[in-house]
Amino acid sequence: MEFTINNQTITRDGDFVYLIAEAGVNHGGDINVAKEMIKKAAEAGADAIKFQTYKAEKLASKNSPAYWDQTKEKSNSQYELFKKYDFFWEEEYNELANYCKECGIDFMSTPFDSESAEFLNKIMPAFKIASADLTNHPFLKQIASYDKPVILSTGASTIGEIDEAVKVIESQGNSKIALLHCVLSYPTKDQDAHLNMIKHLKEIYPQYVVGYSDHTVPDPALVTITTSAFLGAKIIEKHYTLDKTLEGNDHYHAMDPEDIKVFKNNMKIYNQILGQYNKEPLESEKQAIKFARRSLVAATDIEAGTEVTKDMLTWKRPGTGISPKNIDLVIGRKVLVDIKEDDILTWEVF
Structure with a gap:
C-alpha cells in the first residue's frame, strides 16, 4: 500500500526511505536553537524534523521513576526530566512549523496529551505516536479521527497489543498507518536492536508500511539504520542533535547533520546498486x-x-x-x- 506525507509517497517495496530527524527537546527550550536544528536537518537532506510536545504535569506524576541511563541523564524522575524542557507550546510550534515550510522540510511533533494533539493537528501533515502510547486507546482514537497518516512506534509491545492499536485506529475509518519497529531502551545496545523484527512486522502486516525508530548509539557509517533500510524499513526515525557531546538523555545516542548526510548517501548508493530484478547479462x-x-x-x-x-x-x-x-x-x-x-x-x- 501507499502512505503519503505532504505529497511524498512511501511504499512498502519502493526505493524511497523517509528519514525523520527526531529533535525531541534537544533544543533545550531555545527557539533559535530549534530553528538552527531545522535548517541544518533540511540542508543535510532529512525529510522531516520531529519535536515532542508536552507539559510535565500532564505527562508524568512527580513520583515517576527514571528508566534511562542515569550516567548520561542525571534526572531522578520522569517529571524532573520533562520539566526541564517543556517550555514550548502552541505559539512556539506554530512558529517552528512555519520555519519548516521556509526550509523545505516536513514539520512534526509527537503530542503527549489531548490538548497538544488538537492544536498540532492544524499544522502537521502526519502524526507520530510514541511507543508508550500504543496502549492509550482513547488517545489513539482522538488522533485517528483527524484522518491524517499515523506513524506508530511499537517498542516494548506484543503483536496482540499492536493488533489492538491498529484496530482502534481503523475503527475511526483511518487506514493510513505505518508501524515502526522500536526498542524502548535508552540507549539500545547493538545486540538488543533485533532488526529482524522489521521483517516480522512486514510479514504480519502486509497492508502497511513498516519502518524503524532507532535508539542505538550511531557509528560513523550509520550501519544500524542503513541495515534497517536493507531489511525493508521505509520510514526511519532517529534522535537528532547539533552536538552529541551535550548533556542530556537524547544527545549522546543521536545523529547530527553530518550523520544525516552519511545515511542519505548510503541510500543513494543502495538504490544505485540494487538495480533490476531479473538475472540476465547486462x-x-x-x-x-x-x-x-x-x-x-x-x-x-x-x-x-x-x-x-x-x-x-x-x-x-x-x-x-x-x-x-x-x-x-x-x-x-x-x-x-x-x-x-x-x-x-x-x-x-x-
Whole structure:
C-alpha cells in the first residue's frame, strides 16, 4: 500500500526511505536553537524534523521513576526530566512549523496529551505516536479521527497489543498507518536492536508500511539504520542533535547533520546498486563476455585432415571462438586447414 506525507509517497517495496530527524527537546527550550536544528536537518537532506510536545504535569506524576541511563541523564524522575524542557507550546510550534515550510522540510511533533494533539493537528501533515502510547486507546482514537497518516512506534509491545492499536485506529475509518519497529531502551545496545523484527512486522502486516525508530548509539557509517533500510524499513526515525557531546538523555545516542548526510548517501548508493530484478547479462558485461570467457585453442600444431583428439585442445581467453562447453562436439572432427599451436578454434576450420 501507499502512505503519503505532504505529497511524498512511501511504499512498502519502493526505493524511497523517509528519514525523520527526531529533535525531541534537544533544543533545550531555545527557539533559535530549534530553528538552527531545522535548517541544518533540511540542508543535510532529512525529510522531516520531529519535536515532542508536552507539559510535565500532564505527562508524568512527580513520583515517576527514571528508566534511562542515569550516567548520561542525571534526572531522578520522569517529571524532573520533562520539566526541564517543556517550555514550548502552541505559539512556539506554530512558529517552528512555519520555519519548516521556509526550509523545505516536513514539520512534526509527537503530542503527549489531548490538548497538544488538537492544536498540532492544524499544522502537521502526519502524526507520530510514541511507543508508550500504543496502549492509550482513547488517545489513539482522538488522533485517528483527524484522518491524517499515523506513524506508530511499537517498542516494548506484543503483536496482540499492536493488533489492538491498529484496530482502534481503523475503527475511526483511518487506514493510513505505518508501524515502526522500536526498542524502548535508552540507549539500545547493538545486540538488543533485533532488526529482524522489521521483517516480522512486514510479514504480519502486509497492508502497511513498516519502518524503524532507532535508539542505538550511531557509528560513523550509520550501519544500524542503513541495515534497517536493507531489511525493508521505509520510514526511519532517529534522535537528532547539533552536538552529541551535550548533556542530556537524547544527545549522546543521536545523529547530527553530518550523520544525516552519511545515511542519505548510503541510500543513494543502495538504490544505485540494487538495480533490476531479473538475472540476465547486462550491457556493461558484453565486453567481458567476449574477451574474458574462454575459447577452445589448439594445444599443438594440427595438420589439415587430422581427426581432433582431446589432447590437441585446451581453453584460453578470449571467448571469440568455440566455447569450451562444446568440446565434445569438436573431438572427432577433421580439420580442413592447417592449424598452428595457440590458434583460437572456430567452426569454419572443421
